[in-house]
Amino acid sequence: MAGSGASGLPPPSFERLRLLFLTVAAGALFGGYWFLVLLQDGWSERNRACAALTGLGEFLDCTTRTLVLQALAPLAGPVLVAVLVVPAYLAAPAVITRWHDARPLDPWPEAVRETVEQAGLERTPTLMVSTRGLSLWMFTYGRRPRHRIMLSAATGLYTLTDTAKVTATLAHELGHLRNRDVDRTYLAVLAAACLALVTIVPVGLSAALTTDLAPALAVTWRDIVIALLLAGTWAAVVRAREHEADLWGGGLRPRDMLDLLTDGKQERPHLLSLHPPLDRRLEALRDPDLLLRPSAVEALVTGITAGVVVTELGVSLRAVLPVPPLVTYWVAGLLAAVPVSGIVGLAVWRAGVARILTLERVLACGLALGAGLVAGLVLAPRSGVRWSRWIPEAPDFTAVAEPTGIPPVTALWMTATLLVLTTAVTGWFTLASHTWTPRMGTRAWRYATPLAALMLAVVMGTWSLAARLAASERWSAAALARLTITPQTALFLLTLTLLALASLTALPRSSHRPRTARPFLPTRLRSRTAPPPRAPRSRTARPFLTLRPRRPTLSLPAPRLRSRTAPPFPPPRPRTAPLLLALGVALVLSLGLPFLSPASDPLVTTRAALPDSPQAGVICLGLHTVGSAAAGAPDDHAAKARLGEALRGSDDDLLRQAGELFLRGARARSQDLEGLAWTAFVRRCDHLRRYRGAPVPEPVSPFPTEGW
Numbered sequence: 001m002a003g004s005g006a007s008g009l010p011p012p013s014f015e016r017l018r019l020l021f022l023t024v025a026a027g028a029l030f031g032g033y034w035f036l037v038l039l040q041d042g043w044s045e046r047n048r049a050c051a052a053l054t055g056l057g058e059f060l061d062c063t064t065r066t067l068v069l070q071a072l073a074p075l076a077g078p079v080l081v082a083v084l085v086v087p088a089y090l091a092a093p094a095v096i097t098r099w100h101d102a103r104p105l106d107p108w109p110e111a112v113r114e115t116v117e118q119a120g121l122e123r124t125p126t127l128m129v130s131t132r133g134l135s136l137w138m139f140t141y142g143r144r145p146r147h148r149i150m151l152s153a154a155t156g157l158y159t160l161t162d163t164a165k166v167t168a169t170l171a172h173e174l175g176h177l178r179n180r181d182v183d184r185t186y187l188a189v190l191a192a193a194c195l196a197l198v199t200i201v202p203v204g205l206s207a208a209l210t211t212d213l214a215p216a217l218a219v220t221w222r223d224i225v226i227a228l229l230l231a232g233t234w235a236a237v238v239r240a241r242e243h244e245a246d247l248w249g250g251g252l253r254p255r256d257m258l259d260l261l262t263d264g265k266q267e268r269p270h271l272l273s274l275h276p277p278l279d280r281r282l283e284a285l286r287d288p289d290l291l292l293r294p295s296a297v298e299a300l301v302t303g304i305t306a307g308v309v310v311t312e313l314g315v316s317l318r319a320v321l322p323v324p325p326l327v328t329y330w331v332a333g334l335l336a337a338v339p340v341s342g343i344v345g346l347a348v349w350r351a352g353v354a355r356i357l358t359l360e361r362v363l364a365c366g367l368a369l370g371a372g373l374v375a376g377l378v379l380a381p382r383s384g385v386r387w388s389r390w391i392p393e394a395p396d397f398t399a400v401a402e403p404t405g406i407p408p409v410t411a412l413w414m415t416a417t418l419l420v421l422t423t424a425v426t427g428w429f430t431l432a433s434h435t436w437t438p439r440m441g442t443r444a445w446r447y448a449t450p451l452a453a454l455m456l457a458v459v460m461g462t463w464s465l466a467a468r469l470a471a472s473e474r475w476s477a478a479a480l481a482r483l484t485i486t487p488q489t490a491l492f493l494l495t496l497t498l499l500a501l502a503s504l505t506a507l508p509r510s511s512h513r514p515r516t517a518r519p520f521l522p523t524r525l526r527s528r529t530a531p532p533p534r535a536p537r538s539r540t541a542r543p544f545l546t547l548r549p550r551r552p553t554l555s556l557p558a559p560r561l562r563s564r565t566a567p568p569f570p571p572p573r574p575r576t577a578p579l580l581l582a583l584g585v586a587l588v589l590s591l592g593l594p595f596l597s598p599a600s601d602p603l604v605t606t607r608a609a610l611p612d613s614p615q616a617g618v619i620c621l622g623l624h625t626v627g628s629a630a631a632g633a634p635d636d637h638a639a640k641a642r643l644g645e646a647l648r649g650s651d652d653d654l655l656r657q658a659g660e661l662f663l664r665g666a667r668a669r670s671q672d673l674e675g676l677a678w679t680a681f682v683r684r685c686d687h688l689r690r691y692r693g694a695p696v697p698e699p700v701s702p703f704p705t706e707g708w
Contacts, residue, residue: 008442009350012291013240015343017184019302020233022339024191025078026308026376027226031199032077033312033381034219037070038391039206044691051687056657056680063683064319071319074312077199084194085187092186093142100130102150109159115167118252119174125149129156136162138169140176144183149173168249168256175248181241192234200227215390222379229301236298238274243284243291250285261285289356294347296364300372302343303422306336307376310464311383326465326489333461334453340460341452344369345429349445352433362430363579366423367586373422373460374415377467378403388690405471409593413477414466416589421459423583425452428500435504455500458493478594610643616652620685631678640674641666647681654684 037043043066050062096102105127108116116124125140126148133152142148149170158166176182200223207219250257261282276284284290313332321328344365351357378384386402403411429452436444466484469475475483485493610622610630623630632639640662647659658680665673 009353009445010342010346011179011181011240011244012347012350013179013181013237013244014184015346016233016237016240016298017188018339019298019305019343020188020230020237021191022302022305022309022336022343023226023229023233024081024195026305026312027195027199027230028077028081029074029309029312030077030222030226030381031203032074032080034203034206036073036076038381038387043070047687048691051691054653056654056661059654059684060676060680063687067319071316075316080198081191081194084198085190088190088194089143089187092190093146093148096141096150097128097148100128100132100150102128102130105129105151109156109166111159111163111167112170115170115253116174119171119178121174121177123147125174125177127151129153136165136169138173140173140182141186142182144180147177147182149177164253164256165260168253168260171249171253171257172245172260174252175245176241178248179241179244181244185238185241188234188237192230195230196227200230212390215385215387218385218390219381222381222384225379229304233301235274239276240291242275243281246281246285247288247291257285258282289354292351292354292356294344294351294357294361294365296361296368298347299344299365299368299426300375302340303369303372303374304376304379305372306340306460307373307464308380309336309376310373310460311377311380314461314464314468315382326462326484329461329465330457331461333459333464334457337453337456337460338449340369340456341449344426345449345452346445348426348429349433349448352430353437353442357430357433358576360576360579362426363423363576363583366426367419367579367582369426370415370419370422373418373463377464383468383471403467403471405474406467407470407474407476410470410475410477410480413589413593414463414470414480416586416593418459418463419586420583420590421463423586425455425459428452428455428504431504451500451503455496458496462489481594610646612646614649614651616650616655616685616688619647619650619655620688623682623685628678631674634671637666637669637674640677643681644677652684652688655681658684 046066047063050059050066053059053062105112108127112127116127123145125142126146128148128150129152130150131153134154135152136154136158137152138149138155140147140149155166176185203219203223207216207223210216210219246257246261261278310329310332313335314329317332318325318328321331323331348357348362348365351361381387384402406414429448432444432448432452436448440447462484466480469483470480610626611618613619630639630643644659644662644666647655647662650656650659658677661673661677661680665671665677
């Protein structure tokens with residue numbers, strides 16, 4: 001923010017807009033999965049056609065195409081929202097003008113003309129007068145570069161009786177144009193409205209019409225949570241832009257803006273308030289640093305929406321990308337980590353640059369982000385429920401076992417590890433803001449984003465994959481750690497950690513003077529006869545608020561300056577102690593539980609076998625009971641050979657072919673052939689249960705051993 005030591009960084013409303021779009025994406029994925037997969041009878045006709053094939057290769061190709069389509073179908077939700085938002089955004093200005101029966105204001109009153117000219121905008125907005133309204137109100141609308149300001153019908157009268165009120169209100173609206181938040185705001189409003197129309201309301205109605213109570217409740221409470229997140233995030237975007245417009249208008253018309261907020265009419269209390277309280281707006285006008293403090297609630301909501309997106313995209317990309325599962329989830333994590341680093345990371349970075357960041361805020365944001373990711377896993381429709389329990393046609397391969405299937409000790413270790421890692425990433429943001437900014441200026445944020453997004457992608461992707469593995473096989477913490485952190489993965493994680501640590505000290509020092517914290521509003525205002533020189537415009541580092549005080553009569557208290565040699569954090573306060581304790585407990589659990597928990601690993605220590613029966617139903621029942629232990633460890637070729645012998649005597653032709661493939665892979669010691677045979681085995685059992693009417697229980701997902 002201009003004057004706060006955070007010049008050149010995006011405003012708080014911009015990061016809240018990113019959060020809103022991330023929430024919209026999560027909600028749209030939820031709606032797409034519910035309508036296009038779960039309620040489509042499991043695509044039974046297509047799957048029955050696959051089950052009727054006699055060749056194992058044909059069966060695998062057919063089922064793979066079906067699974068890919070089912071995995072990509074939920075992406076139609078975000079696409080539909082985007083398709084609706086674009087025409088609505090293009091048509092909004094004309095609709096608003098016609099709704100208010102507005103016409104251009106001509107001529108402009110002198111006070112209005114003077115205020116617009118003093119704003120110094122690149123393009124002069126069009127002033128429109130509505131035929132409605134007996135009180136004074138204004139709002140901005142339109143699209144860049146043709147923005148408009150709507151005035152009420154009573155504006156002309158107020159110009160004669162209360163000129164200061166008109167100019168202050170107009171200065172506030174000009175602040176929206178100067179901050180370039182008009183287009184962003186209308187995109188946010190339309191995206192929220194479209195998500196409500198195509199997902200929230202239809203999903204709620206669909207759940208209400210569902211005869212089975214269990215899936216209806218599972219869908220309803222998730223739909224309600226998404227609606228609350230959407231409404232709260234949208235309100236946060238609108239409230240943040242109001243504060244920013246107040247600050248800019250306070251520089252243009254300081255005394256008038258102060259009087260307007262002091263004597264103004266408070267917005268009527270509603271369930272969802274779109275304007276901050278007047279006392280809060282006055283407080284932010286006097287101390288703009290209040291707007292720079294990162295919010296733990298914002299970090300929590302960001303984690304929830306990111307958890308949903310990573311879980312949904314991880315399953316979709318797993319069916320599409322021919323890469324190992326861990327790499328797939330890293331890609332999904334990267335797609336969500338880019339906006340997350342621009343929300344939580346940017347908030348922490350901005351506060352660190354302004355030297356107002358406290359240790360309590362850093363810990364709160366890191367812990368809240370981790371807790372949100374855990375909640376997002378539960379909220380995600382794929383992982384929150386095993387839908388096949390209530391919807392017989394629901395696919396198992398594209399569904400993730402619910403988190404309640406994770407052993408308690410493993411779940412505790414995973415949660416503690418995630419909290420430690422997310423707090424470490426927010427701590428890195430803080431240290432980087434203190435070390436990078438003096439060397440590189442505010443443009444350092446652009447260079448920090450890729451590395452931060454990569455760290456978050458690895459954290460979120462690895463954790464989401466571990467949650468799926470733990471839920472599908474009920475593994476211990478030690479076994480799960482051994483499976484996910486292979487030597488190659490450990491080397492990559494170590495390299496990334498060393499790179500992040502080295503980046504805090506190895507950056508070259510630039511030649512320009514370090515930027516120090518400055519008061520947002522100057523204590524000594526300049527005279528009108530000597531206007532401040534306009535700074536050269538820059539597209540790379542432009543302060544989003546440029547204050548131009550008009551009258552030297554207002555003295556707003558400026559925030560206290562901190563010394564350039566001030567420590568990164570002030571001394572811990574009493575409220576920081578619980579957060580430090582929680583982080584310490586999480587660190588101890590994350591380090592100690594893998595060694596204290598039983599090291600049982602079904603893929604390593606168990607030599608389980610399927611029942612000695614030729615009946616396909618009995619064999620698939622054994623698969624459900626034994627799980628992936630029937631195949632042994634990824635390099636246990638003897639176990640694959642025993643499994644092939646058991647399947648070769650089956651009365652089902654496709655299972656016999658899967659057994660032959662197991663034997664070929666064991667003789668050639670080829671994990672690729674063995675993984676392909678395992679996939680065919682599990683998919684065939686899944687089809688026997690869902691499309692043949694055979695009394696076969698749910699098979700175990702082939703995912704834990706695929707690709708390892």
